[in-house]
Amino acid sequence: MNNLLLNHIARHVTLDLSEQELLFNILILKKLNKNQYLLKEGDICKYDYFVIQGGVRQYEVDKNGKELIIHFGFEDWWISDKASLWNETPSIYNIEALEDTSVLQVKKEHLEKLFSLSPKLEHYFHLVLQQTFAIWQNKILFLQKPAEERYRLFREMYGHIEQRISQQYVASYLGITRETLSRLRSQMFKKR
Amino acid sequence: MNNLLLNHIARHVTLDLSEQELLFNILILKKLNKNQYLLKEGDICKYDYFVIQGGVRQYEVDKNGKELIIHFGFEDWWISDKASLWNETPSIYNIEALEDTSVLQVKKEHLEKLFSLSPKLEHYFHLVLQQTFAIWQNKILFLQKPAEERYRLFREMYGHIEQRISQQYVASYLGITRETLSRLRSQMFKKR
DNA sequence: AACCCTTTTTGATAAATGTCACAGTTTGCA
DNA sequence: TGCAAACTGTGACATTTATCAAAAAGGGTT
Helix, strand or coil: CCHHHHHHHHCCCCCCHHHHHHHHHHCEEEEECCCCEEECCCCECCEEEEEEECEEEEEEECCCCCEEEEEEEECCCEECCHHHHHHCCECCEEEEECCCEEEEEEEHHHHHHHHHHCHHHHHHHHHHHHHHHHHHHHHHHHHCCCHHHHHHHHHHHHHHHHHHCCHHHHHHHHCCCHHHHHHHHHHHHHHC | CCHHHHHHHHCCCCCCHHHHHHHHHCCEEEEECCCCEEECCCCECCEEEEEEECEEEEEEECCCCCEEEEEEEECCCEECCHHHHHHCCECCEEEEECCCEEEEEEEHHHHHHHHHHCHHHHHHHHHHHHHHHHHHHHHHHHHCCCHHHHHHHHHHHHHHHHHHCCHHHHHHHHCCCHHHHHHHHHHHHHHC
């Protein structure tokens, strides 16, 4: 069950047994039902989460009450509100399970202690953040492109999980309305 | 001249003298004239840069030849294409000086060696990346808002340097045309 | 001051996307 | 199996923003 995380780590650094132990001592398995929350707007994010099964969406509710999804987290992803986690400020995000989901959770303070005990593990988290950063950087470019291209790019990146996400959530992630996505799709699939 | 960097570091970690020396041995001061490039599209980004004077813009050229600015870097900022730097892939970005600019440059390999020698310095870079990440995360939300609100938010964040950036670049950063920004401004300043 | 070059503003029009209302479709569950 | 609730599709229309063209305003240099 934790093999997913061990493999993920092994792709970046080689831990010795004592380090593995250090890490696994602070991990807690958490199970969520569909529509349960990992984080609610206004709370301070206290944990980093690694998704081992299922999926979540991370979204903001804007002042008109509209939900803007900024990120999905599926198997093999670390997810949290980094800004809230590291600065201990109230989060503007909600993180909600899209399906029944299992995550490994690790508390911020434990993570900090971990980093001071094992530079290699800090290195791992640093590498993961670099990767995550690159993905988010892409999303910025992506949002400046026309709707159809965004949807194409989305399918390139997330095609393998598209059917696990309802269309309205895909639309929200793309930054368009569900109507626009619906029209886009019927056009695209008519063409060929 | 390097005090800016020392202060920046001191806000995050406390280095001992040997670590300071390690770091300063691998820093190179680089001066750029206005319109010179730190990075060109297609090249692999080999350095991380810390701006000590002046400012740069980081932009993509899309397939229609339009420039999309995704980030500015002014004094006290680390800038580079992280994706290209860490994955050694060709960059899609250009980084160009907006004015005469001085940066401290550090080579990727030196940085990696540095991290293995000094966990504290890796910790510093990790913290900086966390901060940078939070800012970019904000930009994603920001791009989903209407043009006027984007401009307001921009002024909140970058008000102190707005007059150092030409309006067309501000518009490009906001993801709108210069005409739209111009109209936006005349409206906003008429109102009050 | 006169010139050139770049940037900004303005107007007319077009294109993309949003909004609202409602119909059709799917899904889960009693 | 059938019903209610949630999701998706479609049409008419509104709004936002882009595009193109040209005029006005700035800035730097001689």
